[in-house]
Amino acid sequence: MAELIAGKTGDWEMVIGLEVHAQVTSKSKLFSGAPTDFGAEPNTQVSLVDAAMPGMLPVLNGFVVEQAVKTGLGLNAQVNKRSVFERKNYFYPDLPQGYQISQFQHPIVGKGEIEIDLPDGTTKAIGVTRLHLEQDAGKSLHDQDPKRTFVDLNRSGVALMEIVSEPDMRSAEEAAAYVRKLRAILRYLGTCDGNMDEGSMRCDVNLSMRKPGAPLGTRCEIKNVNSIRFVMAAIEYEARRQIEILEDGGKIDQETRLWDTRQGVTRSMRSKEEAHDYRYFPDPDLLPLVLEDGLIERIKATLPELPDAKKHRFMGEWGLSAYDAGVLVAEQERAAFYEEVAKGRDPKLAANWTITELLGVLNREGKDLADSPVSAAKLGGLIDLISDNTISGRIAKEVFAEMVETGKEAAAIVEEKGLRQVVDTGAIDKLVDEVMAANQDKVAEYRGGKDKLFGFFVGQAMKVSGGKANPALLNETLKKKLAP
Amino acid sequence: MSAVDLTLAEALDRLAKKDISAVELTEAHLEQMAQHRSLNAYLVETPERALNEARASDERRAKGAAKPLDGIPLGIKDLFCTKGVETTAGSKILEGFVPTYESTVTANLWRDGAVMLGKLNMDEFAMGSSNMTSAYGPVENPWRRPGSNAKLVPGGSSGGSASAVAARMALGATGTDTGGSIRQPAAFCGIVGIKPTYGRCSRWGTIAFASSLDQAGPFARTVKDTAILLRSMSGFDPKDSTSVDMPVPDWAKDCVGNVKGMRIGIPRQYRMDGMPAEIDRVWTQGAQWLRDAGAEIVEIDLPHTKYALPTYYVVAPAECSSNLARYDGVRYGLRAEGASLTELYENSRAEGFGAEVKRRIMIGTYVLSAGYYDAYYLKAQQVRALIARDFTLAFEKCDAILTPTAPSSAFAMGEKMDDPIAMYLNDVFTVPASLAGLPGISVPAGLSDDGLPLGLQILGKPFDESGVFRVAQAIEDAAKFDAKPALLKVA
Numbered sequence: 004m005a006e007l008i009a010g011k012t013g014d015w016e017m018v019i020g021l022e023v024h025a026q027v028t029s030k031s032k033l034f035s036g037a038p039t040d041f042g043a044e045p046n047t048q049v050s051l052v053d054a055a056m057p058g059m060l061p062v063l064n065g066f067v068v069e070q071a072v073k074t075g076l077g078l079n080a081q082v083n084k085r086s087v088f089e090r091k092n093y094f095y096p097d098l099p100q101g102y103q104i105s106q107f108q109h110p111i112v113g114k115g116e117i118e119i120d121l122p123d124g125t126t127k128a129i130g131v132t133r134l135h136l137e138q139d140a141g142k143s144l145h146d147q148d149p150k151r152t153f154v155d156l157n158r159s160g161v162a163l164m165e166i167v168s169e170p171d172m173r174s175a176e177e178a179a180a181y182v183r184k185l186r187a188i189l190r191y192l193g194t195c196d197g198n199m200d201e202g203s204m205r206c207d208v209n210l211s212m213r214k215p216g217a218p219l220g221t222r223c224e225i226k227n228v229n230s231i232r233f234v235m236a237a238i239e240y241e242a243r244r245q246i247e248i249l250e251d252g253g254k255i256d257q258e259t260r261l262w263d264t265r266q267g268v269t270r271s272m273r274s275k276e277e278a279h280d281y282r283y284f285p286d287p288d289l290l291p292l293v294l295e296d297g298l299i300e301r302i303k304a305t306l307p308e309l310p311d312a313k314k315h316r317f318m319g320e321w322g323l324s325a326y327d328a329g330v331l332v333a334e335q336e337r338a339a340f341y342e343e344v345a346k347g348r349d350p351k352l353a354a355n356w357t358i359t360e361l362l363g364v365l366n367r368e369g370k371d372l373a374d375s376p377v378s379a380a381k382l383g384g385l386i387d388l389i390s391d392n393t394i395s396g397r398i399a400k401e402v403f404a405e406m407v408e409t410g411k412e413a414a415a416i417v418e419e420k421g422l423r424q425v426v427d428t429g430a431i432d433k434l435v436d437e438v439m440a441a442n443q444d445k446v447a448e449y450r451g452g453k454d455k456l457f458g459f460f461v462g463q464a465m466k467v468s469g470g471k472a473n474p475a476l477l478n479e480t481l482k483k484k485l486a487p
Numbered sequence: 488m489s490a491v492d493l494t495l496a497e498a499l500d501r502l503a504k505k506d507i508s509a510v511e512l513t514e515a516h517l518e519q520m521a522q523h524r525s526l527n528a529y530l531v532e533t534p535e536r537a538l539n540e541a542r543a544s545d546e547r548r549a550k551g552a553a554k555p556l557d558g559i560p561l562g563i564k565d566l567f568c569t570k571g572v573e574t575t576a577g578s579k580i581l582e583g584f585v586p587t588y589e590s591t592v593t594a595n596l597w598r599d600g601a602v603m604l605g606k607l608n609m610d611e612f613a614m615g616s617s618n619m620t621s622a623y624g625p626v627e628n629p630w631r632r633p634g635s636n637a638k639l640v641p642g643g644s645s646g647g648s649a650s651a652v653a654a655r656m657a658l659g660a661t662g663t664d665t666g667g668s669i670r671q672p673a674a675f676c677g678i679v680g681i682k683p684t685y686g687r688c689s690r691w692g693t694i695a696f697a698s699s700l701d702q703a704g705p706f707a708r709t710v711k712d713t714a715i716l717l718r719s720m721s722g723f724d725p726k727d728s729t730s731v732d733m734p735v736p737d738w739a740k741d742c743v744g745n746v747k748g749m750r751i752g753i754p755r756q757y758r759m760d761g762m763p764a765e766i767d768r769v770w771t772q773g774a775q776w777l778r779d780a781g782a783e784i785v786e787i788d789l790p791h792t793k794y795a796l797p798t799y800y801v802v803a804p805a806e807c808s809s810n811l812a813r814y815d816g817v818r819y820g821l822r823a824e825g826a827s828l829t830e831l832y833e834n835s836r837a838e839g840f841g842a843e844v845k846r847r848i849m850i851g852t853y854v855l856s857a858g859y860y861d862a863y864y865l866k867a868q869q870v871r872a873l874i875a876r877d878f879t880l881a882f883e884k885c886d887a888i889l890t891p892t893a894p895s896s897a898f899a900m901g902e903k904m905d906d907p908i909a910m911y912l913n914d915v916f917t918v919p920a921s922l923a924g925l926p927g928i929s930v931p932a933g934l935s936d937d938g939l940p941l942g943l944q945i946l947g948k949p950f951d952e953s954g955v956f957r958v959a960q961a962i963e964d965a966a967k968f969d970a971k972p973a974l975l976k977v978a
Contacts, residue, residue: 051588055813057581058568058590058692060727090809092855094832101812152828154817282855284864287699287806289728 080115580839590692618646667917674942808851
């Protein structure tokens with residue numbers, strides 16, 4: 004979906020690459036035993052190492068390494084058996100060591116690829132350049148005191164995976180789809196909770212503009228864009244800004260910009276000339292990380308079925324459309340819910356009810372699947388009643404509304420309210436006779452060739468039956484009796 | 488004989504026999520410290536704590552529960568963080584810093600019953616070879632040239648440790664050695680000092696200078712005493728990723744002086760132009776002693792020796808420039824206010840660091856910066872690998888290597904101060920083994936023409952401290968070094 008932007012001088016194409024910082028799901032930090040819980044009182048989750056006290060040394064958290072390997076495998080990427088932690092040197096009050104321990108020349112994960120799902124049901128492969136492990140910094144609080152800056156080191160040393168994409172995206176939608184897919188994969192793997200609100204997933208956008216087919220233009224990096232909505236808005240804004248400069252005959256300065264959430268604009272943070280010289284060098288406190296033999300294979304064996312594989316299975320085995328399958332696999336819980344509903348039932352019917360009805364209601368009410376009043380088993384019960392002709396699809400919607408309201412079983416509601424569908428041919432015959440008797444003029448018109456009136460008879464008969472007449476049976480009987 | 492003249496081994500023996508109590512031993516040392524305070528060896532004295540520990544030690548011994556170092560009074564280099572006791576690394580930037588934690592090395596010593604007398608002066612952040620760079624004033628060597636009143640340096644960076652042990656103000660002391668900071672001051676002060684193999688002693692809680700080189704080790708007045716101390720200091724520590732998980736031998740058992748059949752390497756490249764005759768003399772003498780004791784002397788080649796100092800002065804400053812970034816005035820230590828964040832950094836670091844530390848931070852920042860990294864840091868790492876390989880190849884022909892420890896005896900305070908290169912040359916014989924991570928010991932071997940101690944260095948294979956102690960003991964036995972510092976003769 005390479006969507007071009009029309010400018011004064013012709014069409015422009017966006018070239019987008021993303022750097023996503025994903026907090027590794029782990030009880031303790033990358034190089035210390037301090038806890039990582041979100042929302043704790045400032046400076047309560049800080050070890051001597053995190054505060055960079057004199058003489059303190061980092062010790063690598065083995066669990067975090069396994070999480071990174073797992074993520075690498077989930078991104079269909081090369082996992083490097085040997086990687087190196089380096090120091091990235093710069094001064095800032097929320098960086099107590101005066102350097103961030105990161106990976107530079109030798110990351111733990113190399114090239115990979117993920118498939119993104121676009122709104123039109125098509126997919127596109129986006130390259131992953133690398134994934135490396137690094138420490139998060141603390142937080143500088145500028146709003147606590149009129150004159151002073153406070154520092155909270157709770158996040159200092161928390162393990163992050165920086166996942167860098169190739170510049171393969173061509174629109175804000177593609178960038179959004181990439182972030183959504185990446186988040187889904189991380190959540191399936193359990194290696195990052197993907198909560199952008201809590202900052203456990205953060206995004207830097209690299210964007211340049213070019214005329215279609217032209218070589219790459221100069222890019223700007225937009226830092227810390229913290230929701231999918233902002234990713235899209237920042238891209239749209241920045242693309243327009245760059246086009247305007249280029250069309251006025253200007254040049255793009257390679258620089259780092261910040262997304263201003265309130266104004267909805269990007270602002271210059273520092274130019275290339277002001278860029279830090281980070282003086283990377285291998286951290287002498289840490290030996291090169293060498294993965295033990297068999298670790299990668301052992302972790303590979305524990306991988307869950309990932310969204311893309313699941314999607315293709317749903318399409319292949321169960322005949323779902325790419326769109327439906329994509330919606331269902333977007334979250335692991337959702338896919339599991341659907342699979343429970345679909346088990347032993349009509350998979351398409353199950354998909355329809357899960358997506359259109361249940362997710363529709365939950366979406367309107369702003370609820371998660373976890374809070375759903377209708378469990379997978381109960382939704383399955385409702386579908387069973389449709390499949391065995393106990394109720395019609397129309398009645399089913401009524402029953403479903405009641406289920407959402409009360410949380411009751413479908414069968415119980417049907418019994419209570421006497422909604423069981425009329426399938427007795429005698430009763431249907433009687434019903435049809437009544438309707439025909441009451442509308443003899445219409446019967447005559449119909450027999451005189453006014454076919455359209457058939458719908459009228461169906462409606463009348465349904466009304467008399469209180470909606471309970473089996474539609475197929477009713478149609479058949481009407482056709483027979485109305486025949487001249 | 489005064490209690491302070493005992494060796495550590497003798498003191499342990501007397502304590503065991505109840506000929507002396509830990510309290511008596513400690514009191515004697517506290518008195519000696521008070522008497523020689525002018526040496527400026529101790530930055531902090533902890534007499535109350537020492538006496539409490541000594542009393543507790545005597546109680547343990549009375550109950551028959553004495554530990555390997557029970558009641559032995561020691562001085563601690565101020566680079567080791569000591570819980571509740573000010574730790575400054577000889578720098579103004581850490582003035583008033585009181586750690587809430589204990590370094591692994593010192594914790595090991597206290598676990599084994601040792602008594603802490605205080606914290607010892609040192610070159611600022613262990614950068615120096617004279618102890619002149621301490622923010623708390625220079626340390627004086629208890630030795631003087633006969634007939635001269637010139638104050639001499641004790642060497643560095645562990646100058647306070649060497650001076651204190653030489654002046655009988657401690658039975659032993661901890662030091663750290665990055666490029667020679669244990670071996671060179673041991674040689675200047677006429678005592679024994681060993682830097683074990685990199686990874687033997689945990690670096691946790693020891694303030695970092697250059698992480699890939701820093702290694703702790705002991706000072707004492709005999710080879711065996713250092714062997715006893717090193718055993719307590721060593722051991723695997725999961726808190727230091729570069730610490731090595733290997734058994735710690737009882738090295739005192741290796742101090743028997745039997746070198747029969749051992750092959751001792753004499754590196755051709757250490758015979759340098761302009762080397763003083765007295766250094767050559769003591770080196771040749773040392774080789775002869777070992778030959779007399781039944782060792783075979785072999786000439787070996789360490790072809791990359793001449794690149795060792797330049798390599799060291801790229802690698803060590805590079806690491807130090809990063810390691811010292813944490814002293815920013817934000818969380819602990821000295822803060823000099825400024826109108827902006829940058830000014831706060833600049834003022835705190837300008838005021839807190841001394842000239843030598845600043846010089847090395849600037850060199851280190853330079854060699855790591857964009858455009859210079861490959862030419863300096865990367866090249867130095869490559870040369871470092873070649874230097875290590877030199878030793879690997881040499882050790883195919885010999886079991887240990889004998890060299891002088893330093894190119895001169897102790898020099899006077901103020902000398903070489905305006906010439907950093909001349910100062911750096913002090914480490915010419917010690918730096919190569921540091922770059923290769925090898926164990927090295929300095930043993931007093933004789934006196935210079937002007938009556939000052941000279942040391943010989945023995946280098947061993949990685950983790951072969953046993954071999955190093957064996958050869959060192961043979962040198963000690965043959966040298967029969969019993970000269971005493973001028974200061975003690977006066978007293």
